Amino acid sequence: MRVFNSIVDLREYLAAFRQENKSIGLVPTMGYLHKGHISLIDKSVQENDITVLSIYVNPTQFGPNEDYGKYPSNIENDKKLAQKAGADIVFIPDNTIMYSNNHLTYVTVDKLTDNLCGQSRPTHFRGVTTIVTKLFNIVQPHRAYFGQKDAQQALVIKKMVKDLNMPVDIITCPIVREKDGLALSSRNAYLNNDERKQAPILYQSLQKSKSYIENGERSSSVIKNIIKEMIGEKPSTNIDYISIVSEDTLEDINLIKGNILIALAVKIGNTRLIDNLRMEVM
Amino acid sequence: MRVFNSIVDLREYLAAFRQENKSIGLVPTMGYLHKGHISLIDKSVQENDITVLSIYVNPTQFGPNEDYGKYPSNIENDKKLAQKAGADIVFIPDNTIMYSNNHLTYVTVDKLTDNLCGQSRPTHFRGVTTIVTKLFNIVQPHRAYFGQKDAQQALVIKKMVKDLNMPVDIITCPIVREKDGLALSSRNAYLNNDERKQAPILYQSLQKSKSYIENGERSSSVIKNIIKEMIGEKPSTNIDYISIVSEDTLEDINLIKGNILIALAVKIGNTRLIDNLRMEVM
CATH class of the missing domain: 3.40.50.620 (HUPs)
Structure with missing residues (x-):
C-alpha cells in the first residue's frame, strides 16, 4: 500500500x-x-x-x-x-x-x-x-x-x-451498525457512557416506524410523533429534525407512499448523530 | 471528420x-x-x-x-x-x-x-x-x-x-480582428452597415489608451475618460462599461501598474460588443 x-x-x-x-x-x-x-x-x-x-x-x-x-x-x-x-x-x-x-x-x-x-x-x-x-x-x-x-x-x-x-x-x-443498532460514525467517539447507552434510540425509533408503516400507517405526522416521543424519553436527546421525505426530491411528504426516506438528526449531549431508513411503500 | x-x-x-x-x-x-x-x-x-x-x-x-x-x-x-x-x-x-x-x-x-x-x-x-x-x-x-x-x-x-x-x-x-480592428464575434452579424462602420471605435480607443499608457499616463480615470469620449462621438454607441482592472483579481484599479486589463462592453445599436487589451505596465 x-x-x-x-x-x-x-x-x-x-x-x-x-x-x-x-x-x-x-x-x-x-x-x-x-x-x-x-x-x-x-x-x-x-x-x-x-x-x-x-x-x-x-x-x-x-x-x-x-x-x-x-x-x-x-x-x-x-x-x-x-x-x-x-x-x-x-x-x-x-x-x-x-x-x-x-x-x-x-x-x-x-x-x-x-x-x-x-x-x-x-x-x-x-x-x-x-x-x-x-x-x-x-x-x-x-x-x-x-x-x-x-x-x-x-x-x-x-x-x-x-x-x-x-x-x-x-x-x-448499506449502513453498518453496532450490535445494538447504533449506526457507525466517527462522531460516536464523542459520546460518554451514558450518552452511548441512549444513542440506539435513533435506530429503535426507525424500526418502530417501519413496523407501523408495514402495518398500514401512511401518515407522516403520526410516524414523526411516534419517533419524537420515543427519542424524547431519553434525557440527553435534543431533536434537530425528524423528516419523512420523497427520496427523489428530498421534500417533506404528508402521505407515506413510493420511495421514501425517514431521516433523523438528534443531538445526544453535544454530539449530533444522524440515521435514516429507506422504504418502498405501495 | x-x-x-x-x-x-x-x-x-x-x-x-x-x-x-x-x-x-x-x-x-x-x-x-x-x-x-x-x-x-x-x-x-x-x-x-x-x-x-x-x-x-x-x-x-x-x-x-x-x-x-x-x-x-x-x-x-x-x-x-x-x-x-x-x-x-x-x-x-x-x-x-x-x-x-x-x-x-x-x-x-x-x-x-x-x-x-x-x-x-x-x-x-x-x-x-x-x-x-x-x-x-x-x-x-x-x-x-x-x-x-x-x-x-x-x-x-x-x-x-x-x-x-x-x-x-x-x-x-489571441484576439483575431478584422482589418479595421473590430474583434471578430458571431454577434458582429447583428450590425447593420452604419453600425458596422462605427464598431472599430472599441479597438481604436484601446489603441489610443495603449499609446497614452506607453507615454507615461498612469491614471485609470484619465484613460477611461479618453475612451469614453472617443466612443461617445459615435452616434449609435451606448457604453455598458469601461474598466481598467488588475488581471489577477479583475478588480478596478486607480493606478495603472502591473498586469492590467482594459475591458470594454459597448452597445452599438442593439448589439452588445466587447473588446479588451492586456498590458504589462512597469
Whole structure:
C-alpha cells in the first residue's frame, strides 16, 4: 500500500495504472475509520483493480460552530485498517494542498440541499460537493463509494454527477451498525457512557416506524410523533429534525407512499448523530 | 471528420483514442464560426492528436432579455469550416441532452465574476462555468482552447480549473480582428452597415489608451475618460462599461501598474460588443 500527500505524486502513480486500463475505485473519507468505512473499501476492492482511500477532514463542509477543530483523527491506525482491507493507495492531503488562500470556486446542488441536514447546516453540502469534485478530478476514479448513513449526501452527489456528466459511477453502501443498532460514525467517539447507552434510540425509533408503516400507517405526522416521543424519553436527546421525505426530491411528504426516506438528526449531549431508513411503500 | 449528437456515442468513440494514449484538444463554441474560432481549432490541431469542436448555444449563460433565441447559427457551414481547419470530431448536442428538466447543479467562481460582464450579466458566468465543466467531463480533454476576446471568461475558467483540480490545460489564444480592428464575434452579424462602420471605435480607443499608457499616463480615470469620449462621438454607441482592472483579481484599479486589463462592453445599436487589451505596465 502506498501513501501520498501530494496531488502531483498521486496522479503520476495513478497514470501508470490508467495506461494499463486498470479500474480505479475511490473511497473518500474524513478518516478515523470504522467498519462502515471498511465496508466501502471492501466493496471497492471487489469491484476495481485499484482502490484509493482518501483521508481529509474538509474544512469547507463544517459550519463555524461545528466540530472541525476537534474532529477525531488516528492516521496511523487508519493506515493499518486500510492496508488490512486491501486498499492500494491512501491519499492524505493537507489544507494547503487542497485549498489555495484564494479559493473561489464552488459546486452547488440546489433544492436537494435545502431540507434535512441542509437546513441545519447551510453551507455543509456546498463544502461536500466541492471537495468531492476536487477528489474526483484528482483521482479520476471509475467508481466512488459512499455510505447510506449520509443518505442526503449520497443523493446530492449522485445528482451532481448526473447534472455535470462526471465520468464516475456512484455506489451507495448499506449502513453498518453496532450490535445494538447504533449506526457507525466517527462522531460516536464523542459520546460518554451514558450518552452511548441512549444513542440506539435513533435506530429503535426507525424500526418502530417501519413496523407501523408495514402495518398500514401512511401518515407522516403520526410516524414523526411516534419517533419524537420515543427519542424524547431519553434525557440527553435534543431533536434537530425528524423528516419523512420523497427520496427523489428530498421534500417533506404528508402521505407515506413510493420511495421514501425517514431521516433523523438528534443531538445526544453535544454530539449530533444522524440515521435514516429507506422504504418502498405501495 | 465525425459528427456526434449523443454523449454516449461521443464518449465511446473517444475511449478508443484514449486507450491509445492520444492527446485530445477541445474547442468549446456556440457555433457560427469565424476566424477567431478557427484560430482555436488551428492551435488545438497543432498541439493534440485529436481535436473536438463543440457547438452548443448554452441557454444558462444568457440572461432573460438577451439574444438566446436569435443567436446566429449555420451548422452546415460550421461543419465545413471545422473540417477544413482539421477538426476530427464535431459534437453538437441539443438542450434535451445537455440539461435534464430537473437540472440543479452549478459551478460558481466568486469575486472574479462580480465585475465587468458579471455586473451587467449576473448569471452569465455561472452558466459558462457549468457548461464548460459538463463539456470537460464529457470529452475529458487534455487541453481546451478559449479566445482572449472573452478575457474575463478565460480567467474565470482558468481559476475554476485550478480550484477544482480539473485535469485539463487551458490555453488562451489571441484576439483575431478584422482589418479595421473590430474583434471578430458571431454577434458582429447583428450590425447593420452604419453600425458596422462605427464598431472599430472599441479597438481604436484601446489603441489610443495603449499609446497614452506607453507615454507615461498612469491614471485609470484619465484613460477611461479618453475612451469614453472617443466612443461617445459615435452616434449609435451606448457604453455598458469601461474598466481598467488588475488581471489577477479583475478588480478596478486607480493606478495603472502591473498586469492590467482594459475591458470594454459597448452597445452599438442593439448589439452588445466587447473588446479588451492586456498590458504589462512597469
